[in-house]
Amino acid sequence: MSTTPIMTVTDLHKTYGKAGSKQYEALKGINFDVNAGEFVGIMGASGSGKTTLLNMLATLDQPTSGEVTINQQPITHLKGNQLADFRAKEIGFIFQDFNLLETMTAYENIALPLTLQNTAAKKIKPAVEVVAAHLGIAEFLNNYPNELSGGQKQRVAAARALINEPAMLFGDEPTGALDSKSARELLDLFTTINREQAVSILLVTHDPFSASYCQRILFIKDGKIGQELNRADLSRKAFYQQILDTLGTFEQ
């Protein structure tokens, strides 16, 4: 595995509320790196600041201070078209509630990032088919989201996130709305993508089972990284136990 960081996070702060009024500091100085091809999990209880952190990393929100770089590019000050293009080319998202456009078929949803870049029509179709075959949704391409199961929807969302070959894939509780079988399948899929295509993945979750698929887990508490776990050569089951133990003591 290479050790060049694909993402660096330096002294990230986020304060809500205007100066003078009642303020709330959600992030109190976060530092970490994600190496290229790494599968990292961020865990924490509700209100720990993990969603806030994800929003900063994924350019959905701007930090009060601190810097994030993805692929050597500082992202915290991107605006307008630069920001839009960065999102379209460098990062992919998978959300808990799928965030598919229910007005479009699975195919159209997956192809959307490419059509946005005005990619030639000839290139779009094979690209969609390749990624759909990879994620096992080739047969559903002409269905609308409301005709798909939760697991299928999430795989469509994953296909849309991956079609631009992003530098980073962000997942915000991607298994949150799935049954255990679909969740397991999706996480297996993430592992495969991560290994075979060397896509760096950052997963935010409070579910220890999902987290056990990661190589490294950062625990957030009250806006700071409280602890870090490395899977190293542990089996997934053993790592799962370790996470449970850590959570047991960490949240006390």
Add this chain to the structure above:
Amino acid sequence: MLTKLAMTGFQKRWRDYLVLFSGLIMSSAIFYMFEALATNKTFLKQNTGISMVGMIFQFGSVLLTIITLVYIGYANSFLLSMRKRDYGLFMLVGARKGKIGQLIWLETLLVGITATIVGIIVGTLLTIGLSQLLISSLGLTLHHLSAWYFPAALTTLLLYVGLFLLAGFFNLIALTKTPALKLLHSNDQPNRPKLKPVRQLVEVILGLISIAIGYWAMANLDKLQMAGIGIALVTIVLGTYLLFNAIFVWLVVLLKRLPFANRGLNGFTLSQLSFRIRNYTKILSIVAMLFALALGAITVGMGFHRQVPLMVNGGNAYDMGLVNTTGSQKAQIKALNPTTESTYRFKVGKKAVYYRASDFDQHPFITMEQAGHNQLKFTVKHNTAKQLLKSNASYQLNSLQGSAQQRLRTQMLSDAQYAKLTQPEQRLTVFATADVTAHTAALKKLATSQRHRDTGLQGEMLGGRYTGYQLINSMYSGLEFMGFFLGVAFLAMLASCLMFKILSGAAADQHRYVMLNKIGTRKAQLNGALRKEIAVLFILPGIVGVVHVLFGLKMFSFIMVGSPYTGIWLPFLIFAGLYLIYYLITVQIYRRIVLQ
């Protein structure tokens, strides 16, 4: 407790309620405006003199009622969709269905009645403003127009309250029969646009046949009389709906297959359109009808306006005739820069007015004579004394004379005979300006001074184009006014219908645009998609509306002298401008809702 909950829901969604209220207020205001003319029988009688107009207004009332019905249907489903979640929540916390039913009922009626009353007030104010604007800018004279007309207000109130009572019942059944959980998660389900070639072909054919029948009925109104208007209304509405239904679905599916759909957000826009295709076909056919009515009304109004000077110019070649002009009158005439001016000398006997024939031979008297059947085509004739005496149009000289001479015969004498007469010599000065409508103020001054000197010159006795203008203008003012007034009213109704429909879908679109933003869509692309989607919804009914108008204008060929199609580009241009403004406003509001 529940009432309090309901109120908080209201406060939270005031923006949506604002859309709802303004839509309803606009609708009832326009309905009132229309009724203020349609139910005011004295106004119609006094200002048109054409009995058909009253009937046309009654058909208009029926049509507007149908449109209002659909409109309130939309408003109501908008209200229902806003409240579904809240009512579902009330049910979850254990509110009784009866209690919730009461709340729904109350809310629907309250919204309806408030909006209607405000609408009537707004309608009255609009009527005052619009009629004053039209009267001053078109130089109209109107009688018995009252902005506040009680029967109209009553009709409006009764219709709207009745419709809202119905809507309340509907809401009651719809909401209390649905399980709480379904109310909580009642997201729109997409319509999968399907091509059913046979069915669509049948729809297209039926649609075309109905429209053809409608157009034929309008063209043959002289034979069919009132039945023609009824037939045309029903068949054209039906045909428009069928055509939209068939062609719209087909068009979207077809466009999606083109490479065009793979560029930028075009695919998204097409999907958006097909997503609500069923809803839109109804509203689009209504909008197309309103568009045709509004544009037609303005075109007809303008046609009448344009017709006035044509008819005036055909009546006489001169603006006015003055006997024994004073120095100041001469100066006033000179100031008008007349295109022709002649003075004829005459002496008045007991039975006849004696003119010097040589005056006429030197300055031929101009008459206007109708050419063929078309009442607005005239030939200009220059008459010597002899020609004038033979001419059918010699009355045109007669009407220009003073009051005393108009009762007498006209005779032309040679210079010798004329010299023998012992009566004092008088002078008749006739003149014409380039455009009588442009000089009405100065001409009025001249006319008043002449009427002071010749008290017999009452009313129409002062002949010429100026008097003709006053007569014809007052005759056509009512028709012109109705044309413009209804045109603007229908346009406002159309635009608020369309805006309302589009904006009521905006809330549901919000998350789609947020999502597009998250996956990296440029702002310019988002704006472009939004503009395109709304533009399609504006342009489609516009095209159909224009076609309807082009055929519909045939109806007026029997009230209007000359072709109703001449100079048609001007009202079309004005209308396009107004329509464009509505489009831009809709885009603006929509953008504010979905892009924030």
